[in-house]
Amino acid sequence: MNRRELLIGAGYGLGMLGLASCSSISKTRSNIHTRYRHYAPLKSTMQRVTHSEVGLRPFRPEGYRLEREPLAHKTLVHNYGHGGGGISLSWGTSTVAAQLASQPRVKDIAILGSGVMGITTALILAQEGFDVTIYADDFPPNTTSNIAAALWLPSSYFDRNIVTPAFLEKDRHIIRGSFSRFLGYVNVPRYGVSWHNYHLLLPQARDSIRQLPGGNDLYPELATSTEDNLFGYPYQSYMKALIIDPMLYLPALLQDAQIAGAKLKQAKFENLDQVLALKERVVVNCTGLGASKLFADTSMYPIQGQLTHLLPQPEINYAYVVPTPEGYLYMFPRKGSIVIGGTAVKRAFSTEPDQKLTARMVQGHAELAKNLMR
Numbered sequence: 001m002n003r004r005e006l007l008i009g010a011g012y013g014l015g016m017l018g019l020a021s022c023s024s025i026s027k028t029r030s031n032i033h034t035r036y037r038h039y040a041p042l043k044s045t046m047q048r049v050t051h052s053e054v055g056l057r058p059f060r061p062e063g064y065r066l067e068r069e070p071l072a073h074k075t076l077v078h079n080y081g082h083g084g085g086g087i088s089l090s091w092g093t094s095t096v097a098a099q100l101a102s103q104p105r106v107k108d109i110a111i112l113g114s115g116v117m118g119i120t121t122a123l124i125l126a127q128e129g130f131d132v133t134i135y136a137d138d139f140p141p142n143t144t145s146n147i148a149a150a151l152w153l154p155s156s157y158f159d160r161n162i163v164t165p166a167f168l169e170k171d172r173h174i175i176r177g178s179f180s181r182f183l184g185y186v187n188v189p190r191y192g193v194s195w196h197n198y199h200l201l202l203p204q205a206r207d208s209i210r211q212l213p214g215g216n217d218l219y220p221e222l223a224t225s226t227e228d229n230l231f232g233y234p235y236q237s238y239m240k241a242l243i244i245d246p247m248l249y250l251p252a253l254l255q256d257a258q259i260a261g262a263k264l265k266q267a268k269f270e271n272l273d274q275v276l277a278l279k280e281r282v283v284v285n286c287t288g289l290g291a292s293k294l295f296a297d298t299s300m301y302p303i304q305g306q307l308t309h310l311l312p313q314p315e316i317n318y319a320y321v322v323p324t325p326e327g328y329l330y331m332f333p334r335k336g337s338i339v340i341g342g343t344a345v346k347r348a349f350s351t352e353p354d355q356k357l358t359a360r361m362v363q364g365h366a367e368l369a370k371n372l373m374r
Contacts, residue, residue: 034228040315041372042331042338044365048311050337052353055147056302058288059083059346063158063167065297066093066174068100072276077101077284079117080291081300083157084344087116087150087244092178094120098128101284107131110280111262112269112294114138115145116246118286119253126260133280134257137268140250144288149307149332149339150249151198151319152182152242154213156303156344175214182242185249192248195220196333197318198241201233230320231371243319245334269294304348308358309337322368329364340365 060081069076079097082089111122114136126132154175185193205226220240229236292300321330332339
């Protein structure tokens with residue numbers, strides 16, 4: 001995979017599940033005759049690649065910023081810096097942001113940014129009767145939120161070495177609140193939210209694994225095993241997990257916000273003065289990485305991730321994450337494609353896909369699929 005600097009398991013990341021960078025990968029055993037023999041193998045070839053894309057996760061080592069700030073004649077509400085957990089956390093932090101924005105009791109509210117945080121916050125406020133305008137340079141499908149694997153598993157959005165206990169306590173409640181809201185969208189076709197079998201596969205057994213984000217009860221059928229595992233791996237953590245298709249979910253949510261009365265206005269803000277010139281007295285900042293420039297948040301930096309899309313395989317209803325010596329491989333199925341990855345490169349700003357990396361991803365998943373072929 002990617003030989004540059006990788007971030008593996010920051011905060012509630014893959015390391016939270018026991019996955020860390022591994023210097024060697026144990027030899028797997030073919031599991032043709034195992035409990036997973038009914039799984040269809042992934043058809044991972046370059047001929048089935050439709051496209052690759054690169055997104056920049058807005059990582060903030062101390063965790064996302066969720067607070068109200070008076071500034072000049074405005075009330076600012078910050079809701080940004082969610083790293084790789086944006087979609088998973090969206091309902092939780094946006095509910096809090098909407099509550100903070102409504103407390104000044106003014107009618108007109110501006111939302112900066114049309115990613116998942118901006119749209120969700122706008123929807124909540126519009127449904128409460130506020131006059132909401134979303135200001136953004138681009139709208140779905142041209143947002144960073146669209147370039148997300150979107151497994152519901154809040155991950156990679158803080159540095160465990162510096163995060164505070166107070167943040168973690170607040171975060172737990174936010175995670176649980178977000179999960180409960182997503183349940184209302186499951187199997188409603190227009191939103192693209194559905195349950196899948198999820199496998200975390202490791203080359204060796206782990207003595208212990210931290211509790212999953214928000215509490216283990218949010219992950220149905222959670223179990224570990226050391227035999228008869230997918231692809232013949234020595235250790236497996238299995239559960240049912242929600243997978244969200246951003247290409248369905250974000251446009252549907254944006255439409256809901258517009259039906260509720262939210263308005264869209266294309267705008268690009270180059271500095272704070274332009275924000276302060278808005279007519280609305282309350283402004284909710286959901287600009288992600290843009291906050292580093294607009295609001296001088298120098299703690300935040302991008303984590304670059306590349307996804308590759310393969311032609312869809314409707315017969316696949318499982319997902320997996322597998323560590324490799326150079327990072328990890330993941331596969332998540334959607335209605336319109338199979339999404340494979342993954343990389344997490346700190347402080348990389350390029351959004352140009354690396355075609356050699358695409359080829360290595362495709363080959364890596366093809367090698368795994370051989371263990372399912374009959």
